[in-house]
Amino acid sequence: MDTRLARSRAIHLSGMRLLLAGLALVLGLVLLAVSVYHGVFARGARADWSGVDPLARLSVSDGATERDRFLRANLDAMARRVGEMQARVLHLESLGERVLGLAGMAPADIPKTDGRGGVLVGAHKLSLQELGSMLDDLERLAGQRSDLMTVLESRLLDQRIRKQMIPTQEPVAGRPAGSGFGWRIDPITGQSALHTGLDFQADAGTPILAAAGGVVVTQEYHPAYGNMVEIDHGNQLLTRYAHASRTLVRQGDIVRRGQKIAEIGSTGRSTGPHLHFEVLVQGVFQDPQKFLSAGAADGAAQLAARSAAAGR
The missing domain is CATH 2.70.70.10 (Glucose Permease (Domain IIA))
Known part of the structure; x- marks a missing residue:
């Protein structure tokens, strides 16, 4: 009874309500335990605190090992792809040098690369930083090859135009010349x-x-x-x-x-x-x-x- 409100309220506790209240209490305790684990034990295991349960450390270590294994598998696959791309870039470079002769250009007329290459199979394990560096090198090489092909296209087009402007086409088809010069x-x-x-x-x-x-x-x-x-x-x-x-x-x-x-x-x-x-x-x-x-x-x-x- 609340004398100030001049009203009364009755609360009836049945068995079902008591059961639901107990389940809610248990669920709250579980959520609290999980929060404490991730907030204290997992952090302590990563920081190598002396008082942390070895089981927690083992769990965190297993998770980190699984993540490392997943990342390593993906890095190895990416490294193989990078190696294949690098081999193709080198093939394009050799092809471009052969086309230089057709365009009347000397190999000295184009920028030189550092000559590195090879398929990345059987090499040392690559880190993410090394893989990024190789991707940067490939981007630079691809830019150089693109510039080279642009120059070659321009030179070959110029040669074709010049050739079209030289009178080598017979003015009368299928007729040999009679009186000469x-x-x-x-x-x-x-x-x-x-x-x-x-x-x-x-x-x-x-x-x-x-x-x-x-x-x-x-x-x-x-x-x-x-x-x-x-x-x-x-x-x-x-x-x-x-x-x-x-x-x-x-x-x-x-x-x-x-x-x-x-x-x-x-x-x-x-x-x-x-x-x-x-x-x-x-x-x-x-x-x-x-x-x-x-x-x-x-x-x-x-x-x-x-x-x-x-x-x-």
Whole structure:
């Protein structure tokens, strides 16, 4: 009875309530024991306190051993993977050095690595710090290989572009050159005269192809050359295509190697349908056959290389 509240409260204790209260008390004691164990005994076992029960120390030691075993197994697996990655990086390095020759670069033109490598099998046990250091080395090597491949790609692309700008493509497909470059008897006057290019005889309307990529700088009718196209290939290199029946490009057009630019005819100073093909370097006439022969030799070398690669 509480006289201040002027009310009464009755509490009835049954057997079930007493049982539940006992279970709650036991559970609380268990939780308290676990907390005391982890807060005192486990800490003391790790700190090697003299008064700690040896059984607690053994339990903590077993747990630490199990964790070490798990970490060691994972570190060994990661180490093997790192070794495989390192071997692949070294393989890429040797491959890059071989490609250097194709790009016309010397091995001294690229940054050198320290030469370390090998698969990490059967070596000493690696720590987490050593494994991290090896991963850093691999990242650095991968960056160097990436830079090298970028340089090689740029150099090979530059070589390919330069090759496409050299007039080695036959201007008339499947037709051998007729009258060559040099002094000859002029077919109209009958006197000795310098022939400044190559003649390709073919039927009127036969396609005339660009010997290399470039920019059309002239498309006009010339009294001697007839319908004429001139293409500038850069580096003061120019090709001229004369006597066409009609031209298919205009001044300022960008043409690619092998593109049809005109059709064979007999306009201007001509005795019959043919293409008069000239190559000029710095305004000086050159023998076009030298360029075409170089292109044929290069094509034969590439075909032989493909055949050898297919034979492997």
